Amino acid sequence: MRTRVVGIAAGIISWVGLALAVVLVVHVVLTVGGANPDNPITTTIRSLAEPISLAFKDLFNPQDAKLRVIVNFGLAALFWLGVRAIVLKLVRRLN
Numbered sequence: 001m002r003t004r005v006v007g008i009a010a011g012i013i014s015w016v017g018l019a020l021a022v023v024l025v026v027h028v029v030l031t032v033g034g035a036n037p038d039n040p041i042t043t044t045i046r047s048l049a050e051p052i053s054l055a056f057k058d059l060f061n062p063q064d065a066k067l068r069v070i071v072n073f074g075l076a077a078l079f080w081l082g083v084r085a086i087v088l089k090l091v092r093r094l095n
Contacts (some may be wrong), residue, residue, distance in 0.1 A: 006092065006094050007095075009091050010092055013091060014020055014088055017081065017084025017085075020077075021077040021080045021081050021084070022075035022085075023048050023049050023052065023073070024044060024053060024073045025075050025077050026045050026049075027049035027069070027073055028069055028074055029071075030042050030046075031066060031069040032066050032070060034067065038081055049073060052076065052080070054076060054077045054079070056073065056076035056079065057073070057076070058072065058073050059071075059072050
Protein backbone atom coordinates (compact mmCIF):
# COMPACT_ATOMS: atom_id res chain seq x y z
CA MET A 1 0.00 0.00 0.00
CA ARG A 2 2.79 2.40 0.92
CA THR A 3 4.53 1.84 -2.41
CA ARG A 4 1.33 2.64 -4.26
CA VAL A 5 0.72 5.86 -2.30
CA VAL A 6 4.31 7.00 -2.84
CA GLY A 7 3.99 6.22 -6.55
CA ILE A 8 0.76 8.21 -6.84
CA ALA A 9 2.26 11.14 -4.90
CA ALA A 10 5.37 11.08 -7.08
CA GLY A 11 3.23 11.06 -10.22
CA ILE A 12 1.16 14.01 -9.06
CA ILE A 13 4.25 15.99 -8.03
CA SER A 14 5.92 15.21 -11.33
CA TRP A 15 2.98 16.38 -13.42
CA VAL A 16 2.36 19.51 -11.36
CA GLY A 17 6.02 20.57 -11.48
CA LEU A 18 6.16 19.93 -15.19
CA ALA A 19 2.92 21.82 -15.80
CA LEU A 20 4.21 24.87 -13.92
CA ALA A 21 7.39 24.90 -16.00
CA VAL A 22 5.47 24.41 -19.25
CA VAL A 23 3.18 27.37 -18.52
CA LEU A 24 6.22 29.57 -17.96
CA VAL A 25 7.94 28.37 -21.14
CA VAL A 26 4.76 28.87 -23.20
CA HIS A 27 4.54 32.41 -21.84
CA VAL A 28 8.12 33.02 -22.97
CA VAL A 29 7.41 31.57 -26.43
CA LEU A 30 4.25 33.63 -26.88
CA THR A 31 5.97 36.82 -25.76
CA VAL A 32 9.14 36.36 -27.80
CA GLY A 33 7.13 35.17 -30.77
CA GLY A 34 5.10 38.38 -30.72
CA ALA A 35 1.72 36.84 -29.97
CA ASN A 36 -1.22 39.22 -29.80
CA PRO A 37 -1.28 40.39 -26.15
CA ASP A 38 -5.08 40.77 -26.30
CA ASN A 39 -5.71 37.20 -27.49
CA PRO A 40 -7.53 35.04 -24.88
CA ILE A 41 -4.85 32.34 -25.05
CA THR A 42 -2.07 34.84 -24.47
CA THR A 43 -3.88 36.59 -21.63
CA THR A 44 -4.73 33.28 -19.97
CA ILE A 45 -1.15 32.01 -20.14
CA ARG A 46 0.16 35.35 -18.86
CA SER A 47 -2.32 35.36 -15.97
CA LEU A 48 -1.19 31.83 -15.03
CA ALA A 49 2.53 32.53 -15.50
CA GLU A 50 2.80 35.71 -13.48
CA PRO A 51 1.90 34.28 -10.04
CA ILE A 52 3.95 31.10 -10.49
CA SER A 53 7.02 33.07 -11.55
CA LEU A 54 7.27 34.17 -7.91
CA ALA A 55 10.06 36.68 -7.26
CA PHE A 56 11.71 35.82 -10.58
CA LYS A 57 9.19 37.98 -12.47
CA ASP A 58 11.26 41.12 -11.98
CA LEU A 59 14.61 39.72 -10.89
CA PHE A 60 16.47 41.19 -13.88
CA ASN A 61 15.45 44.37 -15.71
CA PRO A 62 17.24 44.55 -19.07
CA GLN A 63 16.06 47.26 -21.45
CA ASP A 64 14.70 44.76 -23.97
CA ALA A 65 11.27 43.56 -22.80
CA LYS A 66 11.58 40.23 -24.61
CA LEU A 67 14.96 39.52 -23.04
CA ARG A 68 13.44 40.37 -19.65
CA VAL A 69 10.72 37.75 -20.16
CA ILE A 70 13.21 35.15 -21.43
CA VAL A 71 15.55 35.57 -18.48
CA ASN A 72 13.07 36.01 -15.64
CA PHE A 73 10.40 33.53 -16.66
CA GLY A 74 13.03 31.11 -17.96
CA LEU A 75 14.72 31.15 -14.56
CA ALA A 76 11.35 30.56 -12.90
CA ALA A 77 10.78 27.53 -15.15
CA LEU A 78 14.21 26.15 -14.21
CA PHE A 79 13.40 26.79 -10.55
CA TRP A 80 10.20 24.74 -10.75
CA LEU A 81 11.97 21.92 -12.56
CA GLY A 82 14.59 21.92 -9.80
CA VAL A 83 11.95 21.93 -7.06
CA ARG A 84 10.18 19.10 -8.86
CA ALA A 85 13.37 17.02 -8.99
CA ILE A 86 14.21 17.59 -5.32
CA VAL A 87 10.70 16.86 -4.06
CA LEU A 88 10.45 13.75 -6.24
CA LYS A 89 13.72 12.48 -4.82
CA LEU A 90 12.48 13.05 -1.27
CA VAL A 91 9.12 11.41 -1.92
CA ARG A 92 10.70 8.38 -3.56
CA ARG A 93 12.91 7.88 -0.51
CA LEU A 94 9.74 7.24 1.47
CA ASN A 95 9.24 4.07 -0.50
